[in-house]
Amino acid sequence: MTNLDKSFFNKVANMIKGAIEPKPTRKGKSNVPLRLLQLKVSLNGTKVWRRFIVPNFFSLFDLHDVLQIIMGWENSHPALFTVGNRMRSTCYVCDTFDDFGDIGDIGEDADKCDLTYLTEKKMKLCYEYDFGDSWKHNIVVENPDVDYNGDVPVVLDGKLNCPPEDCGGVWGYENLLELLKDPSKDEDGILEWVGDYDPDEFSIEKINAELTKRFKPKKKAVKKKASRGMWVFTGKTESSK
Numbered sequence: 446m447t448n449l450d451k452s453f454f455n456k457v458a459n460m461i462k463g464a465i466e467p468k469p470t471r472k473g474k475s476n477v478p479l480r481l482l483q484l485k486v487s488l489n490g491t492k493v494w495r496r497f498i499v500p501n502f503f504s505l506f507d508l509h510d511v512l513q514i515i516m517g518w519e520n521s522h523p524a525l526f527t528v529g530n531r532m533r534s535t536c537y538v539c540d541t542f543d544d545f546g547d548i549g550d551i552g553e554d555a556d557k558c559d560l561t562y563l564t565e566k567k568m569k570l571c572y573e574y575d576f577g578d579s580w581k582h583n584i585v586v587e588n589p590d591v592d593y594n595g596d597v598p599v600v601l602d603g604k605l606n607c608p609p610e611d612c613g614g615v616w617g618y619e620n621l622l623e624l625l626k627d628p629s630k631d632e633d634g635i636l637e638w639v640g641d642y643d644p645d646e647f648s649i650e651k652i653n654a655e656l657t658k659r660f661k662p663k664k665k666a667v668k669k670k671a672s673r674g675m676w677v678f679t680g681k682t683e684s685s686k
Contacts, residue, residue, distance in 0.1 A: 467562040467564070467568075468528055468529065468535060468562060469505060469528060469535075469537060469553070469559065469560070469562050470558065470559060470561055470562055471557060471558060471559075472502075472504050472556075472557050472558060472559040473502070473559065475559065475561040475562070477501075477561045477564075479500060479501060479502055480500070480501045480589060480590045480591075481498050481499070481500055481501070481590065481591050481592075481593050481597060482498065482499055482500070482501050482560060482563055482588070482589055482590075482591065483496070483498050483586070483587045483588035483591040483593075483601075484496070484498070484499065484584055484585065484586060484587060485497075485584070485585050485587050486515070486516070486572070486582050486583070486584045487582065487583050488516065488580060488581075488582050488607065488608075489580075489581040489582065489583060489615070490581075490615035490618075490619075491605070491608065491615065491618065492604060492605055493516070493604065493605045493607055493608075494603055494605075495515045495516065495600055495602070495603035496587070496600070496601045496602040496603060497511065497515055497598060497599060497600045498591060498593055498597050498598060498599050498601065499511055499560065499597060499598045500560075500597055500598075501559065501560045501561045501563060501589075502559055502560070502561065503559060503560050503598075504555065504556050504557070504558060504559050504560075505526050505537045505539070505555035505556070505558050505559070505560070506539055506554075506555040506556035507660075508526075508555075508560065508572075509524055509526075509539040509555060509572070510659060510660075511598045511656070511660075512572055512574075512582065513574075514652060514655045514656055514659060515598075515600050515603070515652050515656070516582070516607045517606060517607040517652075518574060518580075518607060519610050521575075521610060522574060522575035522576070522577070522578075522610075523538075523539065523540075523574075523575075523576060524539040524572065524573060524574040524575070525537060525539060525552065525555070525572075525573055526555060526570055526571065526572050526573075527570065527571040527572075527573070528570045528571075535552055535553060536552030536553070537552055537553045537555040537558055538552050538553070538554060538555055539555045539556075540554065540555075540556075563586050563589055564589050565586065565589055566586055566587065566588065566589060567585060567586060568585070568586040568589075569583065569584065569585050569586075570584050571583060571584070572584055575610070575611075577611075578611065578612070578613060578614040578617070579614055580608070580614070596657065597660075598656050598660055599653055599656065600649050600652045600653055600656070601649075602649070603649070603652075604647060605644060605645060605646075605647055606642070606643060606644050606645065606646040606647060608621070609621070609639050609642050612639070620635075621635060621639065621642075621644075622644060624636055625644065
């Protein structure tokens with residue numbers, strides 16, 4: 446078998462795998478053990494990223510709320526998740542503004558599907574926020590059953606501030622970064638519009654304080670060693686909405 450043949454068969458295998466990969470299940474219907482997921486989200490076209498932990502019983506809409514806070518967005522535009530490959534993917538709509546009309550015409554309701562299907566490392570999903578600026582985020586599972594004893598959701602690490610809202614997508618963001626380096630080129634008053642925006646600003650403490658405010662735990666989300674070597678939750682964190 447030539448290298449070309451191997452490449453072809455690898456592509457076919459990946460396509461088949463992508464076509465049958467697990468999809469989000471109806472919230473609370475999966476009957477799988479509750480786990481903590483360590484995820485990493487990266488904003489396409491930038492160097493902005495976050496590493497964070499959420500419980501797998503969170504819905505995709507809960508994940509949307511988490512992403513808005515940890516990235517620094519203002520939740521002022523519609524958003525959706527895409528799961529699967531280009532040949533066979535499903536959209537999960539975060540219908541906050543009723544901009545979509547009937548969700549069923551576009552995809553599934555993000556609030557009715559949870560994260561229990563994320564059971565393996567390197568599983569991925571895409572999150573798009575603001576369809577005008579088209580901020581696309583890649584989310585990957587780093588650990589599907591992380592051992593963590595603090596309140597969740599929580600940010601562990603990250604880099605840089607997210608772009609300002611409505612700045613024109615990746616192109617507008619790159620242009621803004623150039624103007625911040627050389628304000629003399631700002632002929633359109635863009636720097637005055639963005640105000641005191643600092644592209645390097647990133648505070649784990651500030652973000653986690655916002656998460657605590659938004660997701661008020663009824664009980665501390667911890668894991669306790671159970672029989673047969675399994676880990677289970679002794680409490681749960683619920684959204685304050």
